[in-house]
Amino acid sequence: NAGVMQNPRHLVRRRGQEARLRCSPVKGHSHVYWYRQLPEEGLKFMVYLQKENIIDESGMPKERFSAEFPKEGPSILRIQQVVRGDSAAYFCASSPPQGAPGTDTQYFGPGTRLTVL
Amino acid sequence: GENVEQHPSTLSVQEGDSAVIKCTYSDSASNYFPWYKQELGKGPQLIIDIRSNVGEKKDQRIAVTLNKTAKHFSLHITETQPEDSAVYFCAANTGGFKTIFGAGTRLFVKA
Numbered sequence: 298n299a300g301v302m303q304n305p306r307h308l309v310r311r312r313g314q315e316a317r318l319r320c321s322p323v324k325g326h327s328h329v330y331w332y333r334q335l336p337e338e339g340l341k342f343m344v345y346l347q348k349e350n351i352i353d354e355s356g357m358p359k360e361r362f363s364a365e366f367p368k369e370g371p372s373i374l375r376i377q378q379v380v381r382g383d384s385a386a387y388f389c390a391s392s393p394p395q396g397a398p399g400t401d402t403q404y405f406g407p408g409t410r411l412t413v414l
Numbered sequence: 415g416e417n418v419e420q421h422p423s424t425l426s427v428q429e430g431d432s433a434v435i436k437c438t439y440s441d442s443a444s445n446y447f448p449w450y451k452q453e454l455g456k457g458p459q460l461i462i463d464i465r466s467n468v469g470e471k472k473d474q475r476i477a478v479t480l481n482k483t484a485k486h487f488s489l490h491i492t493e494t495q496p497e498d499s500a501v502y503f504c505a506a507n508t509g510g511f512k513t514i515f516g517a518g519t520r521l522f523v524k525a
Binding site: 301303328330338339340345352353388392401402403404405406407408 | 450458460
């Protein structure tokens with residue numbers, strides 16, 4: 298997976314709690330993507346971020362979900378007031394900066410499996 | 415926008431046989447086509463990719479072909495082994511940031 302780190306790997310929350318998922322991209326990568334995967338299904342695009350900027354959040358629900366990629370530190374996907382339907386695997390991917398070789402190639406992390414009780 | 419269709423959804427082969435997974439895309443501007451392998455409980459891993467200026471690329475037992483006119487591309491795995499069992503995703507990218515994924519093919523290799 299070319300070095301993308303995600304934590305925690307497993308997260309259990311009760312309905313109404315907050316879930317905070319972290320992603321550290323490959324060193325030198327400045328683009329981060331978040332995807333959601335339900336069991337036995339494909340990858341659904343949620344949001345694309347560059348450092349300090351959200352570029353495209355068209356796949357992310359308007360309510361309860363937010364994402365950030367600060368100048369320092371990992372990217373965070375935050376889900377407030379979780380519901381059972383939020384249970385899924387959430388994958389982060391990163392790619393090199395614009396102008397660098399392979400800027401369109403995404404490298405995935407191992408994922409965070411969120412279970413909402 | 416781009417749409418990627420992938421077939422079959424499930425594929426079962428005998429060890430040693432070949433496996434072929436096919437994808438079609440809708441946006442003629444797409445110029446980059448990666449393939450990912452996802453094992454149970456893990457993240458998708460890039461296994462091979464092809465750009466629109468070539469028609470075929472090979473890496474040991476894995477090959478990918480691209481037909482730009484017909485807008486389809488295929489993954490070929492020869493001499494399949496049990497460890498090839500996984501879910502395979504094709505994808506298409508127009509050169510921007512957005513990569514559109516197919517729905518995935520679950521490959522079973524029977525020993």
